Amino acid sequence: MNEQISQSDINQAGHLTIGGCDAVELANEFGTPLVVYDVNKIKSQIEHFQEVFKNNDVDYAVCYASKAFANTAMYQLVDSMNCHIDVVSAGEMSMALHAGFPASKMTFHGNNKSLAELQMAVDNGIGVIALDNFHEIDLLEQVLAKSNAEIEVMLRITPGISAHTHEYIQTGQVDSKFGFDLESGEAERALQTVLKHSRMHLIGIHAHIGSQIFELNGFEMAANKLVELAADWKQRFNYQAKVIDVGGGFGIRYTDEDKPLKPEQFVDTIIKTIKQASQDHGLDTPAVWIEPGRSIVGPAGYNLYTIGSRKDVEGIRSYVSVDGGMGDNIRPALYDAKYEAVVANRPADEIVEHVHIAGKYCESGDILIQDQPLPKTQPGDVLVMLDTGAYGYAMASNYNLNPKPAIVFVDNGKATLVTRRETPADLERLDYGLDGK
Numbered sequence: 001m002n003e004q005i006s007q008s009d010i011n012q013a014g015h016l017t018i019g020g021c022d023a024v025e026l027a028n029e030f031g032t033p034l035v036v037y038d039v040n041k042i043k044s045q046i047e048h049f050q051e052v053f054k055n056n057d058v059d060y061a062v063c064y065a066s067k068a069f070a071n072t073a074m075y076q077l078v079d080s081m082n083c084h085i086d087v088v089s090a091g092e093m094s095m096a097l098h099a100g101f102p103a104s105k106m107t108f109h110g111n112n113k114s115l116a117e118l119q120m121a122v123d124n125g126i127g128v129i130a131l132d133n134f135h136e137i138d139l140l141e142q143v144l145a146k147s148n149a150e151i152e153v154m155l156r157i158t159p160g161i162s163a164h165t166h167e168y169i170q171t172g173q174v175d176s177k178f179g180f181d182l183e184s185g186e187a188e189r190a191l192q193t194v195l196k197h198s199r200m201h202l203i204g205i206h207a208h209i210g211s212q213i214f215e216l217n218g219f220e221m222a223a224n225k226l227v228e229l230a231a232d233w234k235q236r237f238n239y240q241a242k243v244i245d246v247g248g249g250f251g252i253r254y255t256d257e258d259k260p261l262k263p264e265q266f267v268d269t270i271i272k273t274i275k276q277a278s279q280d281h282g283l284d285t286p287a288v289w290i291e292p293g294r295s296i297v298g299p300a301g302y303n304l305y306t307i308g309s310r311k312d313v314e315g316i317r318s319y320v321s322v323d324g325g326m327g328d329n330i331r332p333a334l335y336d337a338k339y340e341a342v343v344a345n346r347p348a349d350e351i352v353e354h355v356h357i358a359g360k361y362c363e364s365g366d367i368l369i370q371d372q373p374l375p376k377t378q379p380g381d382v383l384v385m386l387d388t389g390a391y392g393y394a395m396a397s398n399y400n401l402n403p404k405p406a407i408v409f410v411d412n413g414k415a416t417l418v419t420r421r422e423t424p425a426d427l428e429r430l431d432y433g434l435d436g437k
């Protein structure tokens with residue numbers, strides 16, 4: 001049996017349960033492919049983060065990086081948990097506002113925010129803009145002047161730290177599209193520019209060194225660098241950073257090759273590093289902000305599929321196909337991301353073979369899992385892919401004009417449809433046809 005599953009996850013019918021709900025019944029009731037989130041897992045990870053801050057007695061914000069997974073229910077859930085959020089587009093801002101999420105607890109990120117997006121942020125009283133480049137500072141100044149408004153900002157710094165992770169998801173090294181470079185003096189020029197703009201109130205400094213990081217070391221280095229920078233700016237510009245935001249990137253377990261620390265252990269080390277370094281430099285301890293995305297939603301998410309056709313390539317391998325694939329989870333095709341799966345209606349059956357789990361999309365690269373150990377399966381079985389909650393539905397597409405799946409939140413045995421499945425009509429809703437409008 002998969003080591004992520006325990007006997008208590010299997011009910012009397014011999015089916016896998018998710019958040020107290022029978023996974024086979026979920027598939028029957030809501031159809032497949034289906035995205036399921038266990039609400040308790042989301043809540044408890046947020047609580048673990050919050051506890052570690054309280055135990056270390058620092059001011060803090062847990063800012064959920066909503067690009068990892070956003071829908072109206074998720075914004076409402078994280079609001080109920082007293083989180084802040086990161087948003088990176090007008091779309092995320094708009095959905096969060098629509099969900100009733102307080103604008104004051106949003107941080108707006110991105111390396112190419114448009115004038116319209118900045119205007120929207122200012123008009124709606126978004127809490128903090130994480131400034132990324134000089135062009136954006138100019139645009140924001142224009143918006144603020146025109147609107148006679150003021151806003152809090154942070155400076156996103158590229159600290160020149162390369163975290164050990166897949167290269168497509170590194171953002172902290174010098175060669176990055178994000179942020180003001182530290183070594184070249186760009187960051188310092190950004191500070192001087194922002195301090196001249198009286199409508200921008202600089203609350204602190206930000207760095208995000210990458211994603212799916214397993215080593216503490218990169219975070220310690222980044223935390224130390226940010227405090228050193230704060231100390232330098234205090235001394236030379238009499239600027240006192242109130243917030244140090246270390247971003248997210250805490251690695252999670254996808255397969256038994258991953259051996260991550262608990263996400264809150266990363267945060268514990270980061271906080272202690274910042275406290276110590278602040279003390280060493282004679283600074284007041286700043287508030288510490290974190291921006292976890294994957295670690296909050298990744299392990300809480302499950303993708304359910306129905307098994308269909310099978311192809312046995314004599315002497316080479318077998319392909320077992322499911323009714324979803326790269327349209328609902330592009331990470332295996334995009335990043336060579338690895339996952340594990342369990343057959344929901346026979347989770348404890350003896351493993352008899354290793355097969356490739358193939359998606360239904362017209363790309364040879366649409367293989368969700370390579371060499372997945374499986375019991376004997378047949379068409380109609382329900383396959384559950386584990387840990388799919390981050391950057392799965394968030395990156396979903398309509399490739400091959402497949403509709404996006406429905407999303408169900410399960411909470412202590414209760415299943416709630418929070419996003420409906422797309423229909424062919426949804427796919428046609430933007431089209432005027434050959435005759436145009």
Ligand SMILES: *Cc1c(COP(=O)(O)O)cnc(C)c1O
Pocket residue numbers: 065067068086109208210211212247248249250291292293294295390
């Ligand atoms: C993507 C991103 C995050 C979240 O990263 P995870 O790996 O999902 O924790 C946090 N902060 C910023 C600025 C990001 O771009």
